[in-house]
Amino acid sequence: MRKAIVGILVVLSGPALAEPVVIAALGDSLTQGYGLPQEEGFVPQLESWLREQGADVQILNAGVSGDTTAGGLSRAAWTLTPDVDAMIVTLGGNDLLRGIDPAVSRANLDGILQAAAEADVEVLLVGMQAPGNYGPEYKAAFDAMYSELAEQYDTLYAPSFFEGMGGVGIDPAQVRGLMQADGIHPNAEGVVQIVQGLGPEVLNLISELPES
Structure with missing residues (x-):
């Protein structure tokens, strides 16, 4: 009987109790899945894709439609709960729509990355490119802040949320059907x-x- 109990304890303490990697996706409507049935949004599709690749993962949808980098910063602390292992940050589109000073957006993203660093949470920072109608100085400052902050905080960096659709220099006519x-x-x-x-x-x- 004692051997049976020991055997059960060994099983319960083994890989069967391994927790999935928890990733918070902090973003705006692109992350939230605006205009789509829940199962067709970015977070569910990403989670499904990752699991198909063999990753034991749970993606938390921390996307809020209309959110700016300031909104993301205000939510960062309570998004980074103790069970969160990593975070994807996709913010800045609504800053562009409002013409917010890139220095302000940069400071907000800096605050988000600082919060993640303090929580010991790994980050994938997803970049974005400003249109040319704000002028070359605005565009240069906005475009550069993502890669520069990623280097400063030693985070992973993806140049564009739309990389799979062509990324930088994307032709709208080619992706209209998407x-x-x-x-x-x-x-x-x-x-x-x-x-x-x-x-x-x-x-x-x-x-x-660690141990991934």
Whole structure:
């Protein structure tokens, strides 16, 4: 009887009780899955893709439609709960729509990365590119802040959320069929391509974690 109990304890303390890697996806409507059924949004599709690659992972949807980098900073502390192992940060699109000073956006992203560093949470920072209509100085400052902050905090960096659809210099005409009617948010098939582009970066993020 005692041997049986010992055997049960060994089984219960083994790999069967291993916890999945928990990743918080901090972002705006692109992360939240605006305009799509829940199962077709970015987070569920990314989680499914990662599991197909063999990753034992849970993605938390911390995307809020309309959120700016300031909104993300205000949510960072309570998003980084003790069970969160890593974080994907995809913010800045709404800063662009509002013409917010890149120095302000940069300070907010800096605060988010600082919070992650203090929580000992690995980060994948996803970049974004400003349109040219704000002027060359605005565009240069905005575009550069992501890679520079990633280097400063030694985080992983992906140049664009839309890398799987062509990334920087994307031709809107070529991806019209992958977007919703507003031309801003991807449809379900667009999300498939986004996940195929970002998925390997998230696998790299997972590989950075201890005992992953």
